[in-house]
Amino acid sequence: MSKKRSLSALGATLLAGVTLATMVAPAANAAPASTPAASTSAAQLIKLYSKVGDFQWATGTQQPIGGANNLELTTVTLQADAEKRAALLEVVPREGNFFNLKVVKGSQEECLAAYSPPAAVTYLGQDKCDKTSALWSQPSSGVFRSADGWYLTNQSVVYGSSTRFNMSKDSADAAEFIDANVGESLSATGSFDGDNAQRATIKGTGAANAPITIKNTAGEVVASGTADDNGAFSIPITAPNKGGVYALNVTQTVDGTESAAVKVDLDYGKAVAISTPANNADHTAGEVAMTGTGTPGGTITVFDNAGSTPIGNATVNASGAWALNTSALNAAEHKLEVKQLSKGNNTTTSTITLNPGGTVTPPAPGIGFEVTTPKNDSTIETSDKQVTFTGRGNPGSKVTIMNGARTIGSVASVPASGNWSFTATMNYADYNLTAYNKKVPTGAVTSQQPLHITVIDATAARPFVISTPANNSTVETTDKSVRFSGTGNAGGKVTIMNSSRNIGTADVDQNGQWSFTATMNYADYDLTAYYKKVPAGAVTSQQALKITVTPGQLGFAIGSPATGTTVDKGNISFTGTGKAGSTVTIFLNSSKRGSAITAADGTWTVPVTVNTPGQYDFTVYYKANPTDASAPSVEHSLTVR
Template sequence: MTGVVAYNRELFIGMGTGTPIKFLELDDTGGGSVPSDMTASVFYVMHDSRKAIVTGTAKPGAAIRGQGVDVVADANGKWSAQVSDLKYGANTVSLASYDPSTGAKIASTEVTVTITGNGMVASVFQVLPESGRAIIGGNAKAGAEVKSGSAHTTASGNGDWTLEVSGLKMGSNKVTLTSHDAKTGTQLSSADVTVDLDVAPLTAAATFGETVTEGATFAGVAQPGATVTITGPEGVRATTVADGSGRYSVRVDGPGKPGQIDFTVTQTFSGQTSAPVSVSLDYGRAVAIEGPADGSDVAGGDLDVHGAGLTGSTVRLLDNGEPVATGTVTNGQYTLTASGLDRAEHVLTVEQTGRGNNVTTATVTVNPGKTGSVEQPLEVTSPRIEDGYVSGEATTFTGKASANSTITVTNKWGTSLGGHVTADADGNWSFTRVMTGTSTYNILFTEVTTSGMSNTVEFFGFAAKPAAVKTFQVTSPRVSDGYVSGEKTTFTGKASAGSTITVTNKWGTSLGGDVKANAKGDWSFTRVMSGTSTYNIVFTEKTITGATNTVDFFGFAAKPATVKTFQVTSPQVSDGYVSGEKTTFTGKASAGSTITITNKWGTSLGRDVKANAKGDWSFTRVMTGTSTYNILFAEKTITGATNTVEFFGFAAKPATMKPFQVTSPQVSDGYVSGKATTFTGKSAPHATISVTNKWGTSLGGDVKADAKGDWSFTRVMTGTSTYNIVFTETHNGTETALEFFGFAPQK
């Protein structure tokens, strides 16, 4: 049925096709008073389409509204309207009349329309995506059984029903419902609804972390509460659950393989898994050993293992499964040292940890099938006892021993003269000590081999000898080296101890003050030379005996300043840093350039610095923890040009152990009677230093070194005695003695 029409006081009902059917004739001839109240009655019911024609009276011109009705009463107060979307069973239709001018409600009434038949309607009330369910409701014949799959319910007395359906899939689901006679089971009608199970589309991306030990981070957006699974070539690598906003993030360690690796990411929600999203990561090259060759023979001792890897990765060397060295791949190359190898078989493995915590390994075997080193007698080959030593100068002892054995050096009473040394793979060893005063040393060299055997050599009667006479000379620079205008030039040389050196041009005009040679005959003279002059310099020595010697240093000409390329000169990447201590980077750049320091992602590591007029620059930072830094130094010149230096793989290292020593004063400085003399020195951090004479009598109690290994001891010395002092360091139960003999009053 398509509509109701009133024309010339006649009511027509259109049936969709053909001629409209006239149902009644409207009377407008009067026959009574014009109605002011409102009436309504059911004129005609269309059961199959669940519609009805309702007619009635109201105040003429009043607007009749309700249940989707919006018509106007005619001049006689008569009206008619069609009511749609009625339910099966009884329907109460509420209508009201309104003043057309003011909109005020005039009157209201209700009429009951009963729809009979076997039809049904259905719509989606609620969607439950997390469980793949939906609540569907509608209207059917009262008492009919409503079904969808295995789910079923019974329509109420007015035909209303609701039904929960399950097993819905992601996306659009067509659900068919049928109504059946409750007694016979005969199908009465059917209806289709569409249930949209909306699930957020899956997105995925992966990034590498700041350090190589961090796994790659997979992140994106999924359906809130969905389980996200990351799968690699070897299977499932990680799972996580999207949060309430749908976001997820999870770390995945490397696959242990090099190159481009493909992953898939899926989300599982309501028991269903989405189509995969592909993500690729490039883990770079695997580690390789380029030397030594697999199966090669090596002599033992310190062995460099070198090869190729992924720049910025950390590498670790294992000797027969035990870690012996670590480092960083720089510019695609690395070198690691296995120290003190014997000549037996060694399986050497390099383990590389690259970006995304991706670990690859390479292995070689050296000295295959061999069992160890050959022992040889301990001997001192140089110097000879009769050669003696020069007081205040370093004496180096060299010798032969069994490969990789340990040689300890003491006096004949067992007091250490400076620790121990280790022989190399060929049995060579050396030991250096500065001996002072005029003492005759009785030295004992003791060897302990790798097999535990012990051997000793007595080196008794090693006496002081006079220092060799130095001829007067300029040792640096050479005339041909020239000078850079405006920069300091330092001349160094040799002369007789205590000599005075005068520096003039060839006409005798002084080029600066006189300088003196020290007790070893060393001297230096510094002058800033400018312009382009060629200098003819005369160095004149006057010895303490009054003798004179000269050196002509003619033709010393200006040379161009060396062009500085942008570089980091100190430290080296391999030097590493000590956590919690200042690290100062120095380098060269164009004069006046600005140097910016960041990590490899551009995050600043401190304020910019400027190169001085000579192109020198420095930058200091305290680095903490155990992170490996990938630092980028960027130069911007005063002309706007830019240059960069990658300083990648700068790793933490242990704090350096300080050797035990007296740094001030020197034995030759002597003391002033009655005044305090302060001795300062270096030792292991927090070590205890005791101060005695050579017979063990305390000279004033113990002192402790600070956290940096610095220590000091103060004593007032009187009279004219010559002190033979022994400083003894105690650290972790080990004692190290240092002789400070011949400390006499100043003259």
């Protein structure tokens, strides 16, 4: 009986491309030698792969083991050639129940054998296949018996780990061990999803839990992943954003060693190209007829203004052609960018310039007619009854301000700056005036505006008044800001106090108006308003002011994205404000795309997904109370690129 010893006769450096079904048991824990024999498939090939090095066939040192038969074993090492193929271990059926374990390498064919050279010591090595020592049978699972009574067995095989073969003349239970690392071959294929926005995928099988690496032809890693417990993997590939075949190499790493590469070609089709118009072509004005080529099924979008404004869309037909008419363009220079989104989320771009260097002078905008001072419904304090009127208008136009049928004043011709003014003498009174503008001084009136003003004596005493907030009122505010306003004598000073704390101070302006805004907590306040007719003088009047400040409700509004703007495809977040607890729902045509309940702080967010570029008209419904039978709606248009 010989001692058990670990040998590398088939090499711990070897990787099997398929499970050694006819030589080893496939389970993690092999059945004992007494289990029923496994059947041997005729002419089944088992590929052995070496991790490193050129192909070598070397017989190692004979190692005496001792024991009853003075067993000596020979180490056999198989290493890879340029194709990473060490050899083929072929199970070749013979007559009766015998078969060969043939090692095939080029024209060299030998079989594993248990044989005795002239020294009468038995070895495990290779010999001619017709020798008795190279004939094996399989009396039980995992056990092989040579024709002259030697046993070659394996103790266990775990996929991805070492399998131990042993050899003994005594019995199948006492033998020398030969270690072999059993792995899985690597396979990989590429595919595309029917949705252009989805990335291509490389799928395949390899060793369980093996790291998978995908590189381009330059050796750069473009994707990676890990095989699952069954050896399967599926890895998305980031598009190269160019046309043609994307050549990739897929490898797996087992026991720290990277395998030979499996080549996978992903054909992304043709990059977008513009056939007409030609680059630097002239364009007078209007739509642009464009044609080109690309990948069938690809979506085409044409952009103007450095890629910010979409002006046309098309789909590449089955023949690989596309055609469209853009929105109308003027005769200035336009740099058009054509983008194609095709299979595998691959984006390619082509550009042309129309009317290079061309410019278009826009017409000068009209200034329009406006009275800037005094404001409508304002009070003018003056000690000499002089009131100055100012405004804006188109140069050369005529301005006239009337009190009924009486002319208050006029400007015969607005100067080139567009600014006009005149001063009129007016009694202390209330006036409902009308301001007229004639674009052509001798022509018809082209614009008119009502103007209500009150002219008062600046030297007359004017009572101190708090207009807002009213006494004993409740002020609702979302940001704790409270506006105080009122009237008094021009030049006077107003101070509002909360006991000894100054809430705010304001000076009365020349129109007798005063105001300021203070930040206040949500609470009840007993305030006192002090008024000084002369700022540096004594207090001439004071008033009690009792108010309650409470949180207000935000009105419904869409904050972003603004209507009429351009956004990127994918997830679009609609945000805005509204009454806490109100509901916001967004529809695209009759399809509900999302909804939300307004938060306690008056804000809401509704995510909407749009994956295809184009013009979209959304409808946003708002219910102040979720139980309301109907909801007002707002139309909201966006361009998705």
